[in-house]
Amino acid sequence: MTIELEVKGMTCGHCEKAVKNALEGIAGVTVTEVNRITNTARIEGQNLSLEPLLAAIVEEGYSAALRV
Numbered sequence: 001m002t003i004e005l006e007v008k009g010m011t012c013g014h015c016e017k018a019v020k021n022a023l024e025g026i027a028g029v030t031v032t033e034v035n036r037i038t039n040t041a042r043i044e045g046q047n048l049s050l051e052p053l054l055a056a057i058v059e060e061g062y063s064a065a066l067r068v
């Protein structure tokens with residue numbers, strides 16, 4: 001499954017890397033895109049639950065929501 005999140009607050013490449021690393025710290029998550037221009041984080045994996053994904057991003061200091 002693919003999940004696309006809207007991530008706000010990323011201002012540079014370091015921010016993108018922080019979000020990517022935070023998401024990849026969750027078992028089974030593959031990050032396919034993090035883009036500060038479009039405020040997007042795209043993730044692939046199986047049986048992913050949304051809450052831990054959002055929490056990992058918020059923990060890094062950014063805001064996150066499911067993009068539908």
Ligand SMILES: [Cu+2]
Pocket residue numbers: 010011012013014015016
């Ligand atoms: Cu930054």
